[in-house]
Every structure is written in C-alpha cells, then in structure tokens.
Amino acid sequence: MSNTNHRWQDAERKILERLDLLAEYRTLGLDITGNQPSPSGWVACRCYGREDRTPSAGICVSGDYPRLGRYREFSGEAESLSFWQFAAKAGPYEDWRAARRHYARQAGVSLPRGPQAKQPQDQLVFRTWNEHLVRAWCLHKPPIAHWAVRIAGGRLAGWPAKSQRFTVVALPVYGEHLIDAEPIGWVFWNKSGRDLPHFQGQGREPVMRKMLTASGSKGGWMNRFGLANLEQAETVWKVEGPGDMLALQSLIPRDRLHADIVITNSGGGMEVPRPEMLAPLAGKRVNVVGDLDQAGQAGARRWAEAIATVAESSNLVRLPGEIQEKHGVDLRDLLST
16 A cells, blocks of 8 residues: 555544544434444444434444444445545535545644545546446346346446546445445446457557456455345355356345345456455355356365355355356356346
C-alpha cells in the first residue's frame, strides 16, 4: 500500500474516532434501536429507507478501522456502506468525498494534501441502478437473474471514466475484511453482451475480452450477499468465475439463499490460495467446482486441497462431460442448457 493511501486511511480513522457516531447517524435520520454496542462494536438499527419492523441492520461504533463507522444490513441485499457513503446517501452532500471533508472539519482533522491514490473504482463512473438494463444484459448470460446481480453488489457504470463510452455491469471484489471494508477491485462486462477492448498501451491494438478487471484491482472474494451470510451458511459453493457464481446463485431456491451460498475468487482457477482468503472458510462445508478443462481442474484441486486445511470438509465437485485441453464447459454453460 502506498504512503499516500496510508495517510488518507490514518486521517479517516482519526475522524471516525473523534465523532460521536451514534449522534451523527441519528442526525442523518437513522433509527437506532440498540442501547449498547455488542462485544464486536455493533449497535442495532433499522434498515435505512425501507420498512424494517424487526431491526436488521447495525452500525459499528467501536473497533478497528476500516469497520469503524460502517453501516451494514444483515438481511435483504446485505448493503454495506462506509460512514461517508451513508452520509452522502442520507445527507446534503454532493458525494462521499464532500461528506468526508465536512466531517474532517467538524472533527478538527487535516486531510492529506494532494489527491488520494487512484483506486480501481476510479475507472468507473457509477450510475443509478436500472433494472431494465440489467435484465437485458442477463438475456445474454442465461440463467443469470437480475436480482442475483444486484445482491452480489452489482452496479451499472460508465467505462472508461473519461469517455464513458461503454455502459458496463460491474461487480466488486472484497479483501481480507470482506464486506466490512471497501472493495479492493472490480470486474465488469459490456451491458450489450459484446466484448470490451483490453487496452495494451499506446500504439498497440486492444485485445477484445468478454470480461475485464479494473487495473489496480487485487485478488479477493466476490459476492456481497454470499460473504454477508458466510457465518450462518450450511454449505459454501466455491466456483471458478463470477459468471458461474451469478448463474448458480440465480437457481438456488429463495428459502435456501442464506444456507447455500456461492462465492468465487476474482483471479480465476489458477490464482494461488492465500491464508487471508482461506480464513473465512474455517469450519465450513465447502464444495469446489472448476471448469472442464485442464487448467480449471488443476485450479479446482489446488483450491480444494488448500480449503481442506481450514474447513470442516472440502469436496471437489466434477461437472459432467469430457475435460478439454482449453476452453472447456463451465458451470454456467451447464446450467444454461
């Protein structure tokens, strides 16, 4: 992590520690129902902006950064917002950066000089959710359902940020803090279903790709809903890619969505499992599914063996069909037939 990022994160931590977070959230219109924080620092509240008779959200008022100050919903779409993002959503601020400037002045914290280091999301200009556009994209990716995209944290965006030439469907990637911190990467598809240009540098022709990863992204877990429900899950399905993840999640019965969750790592089947990625799977029953090609099967075995070191069980699931040298059938292919 760059020194610039460290300085900004230190400033954000100081602001949050100096604020009366309960009072600030109440000022922003949040209905806080809890009296005392839990041992992990969460205070119960009602979901913001919708009816929530039994409080099913919380705010973190004590504990470590970056979880400190976060608003999380523990039902529905499992929305997770930093304090700045919530303030921008509920308050009079132009965006989350404006909210952060306001609370920095209020807390007497000087923000670092100069721009914050570029983040993967800076390449995307996020747009208002449009269900019709997402449904249209799903027609190109059967059996993916629009609601599965949304609960996985999906966003519509313009890309590249400067020209916004393409409208894309983007999904977040989460790091070691999972959804208690901001995404560490984004992957995205062309809303039209066509390929996107992967730019190779000045003077070189772009290579067309079905899916792109925002530059600067780090490897991590995907599916906001699945990660939010990981603790209570009965079975975890670890699949090879985000398309497979969305397809399988789309077909799980609604009454089983919290019990049978689906996640994927963002770096593909050949990504090396890291200890911080394995830790959330401790004590879980995990099924690992890879593509029907040599790389997919080798990657699935690697992940299944690594997961077995922490999980209650790790089961390697082989899809029906012949294993190809390259470009074999994947889970979405199988589920769409």
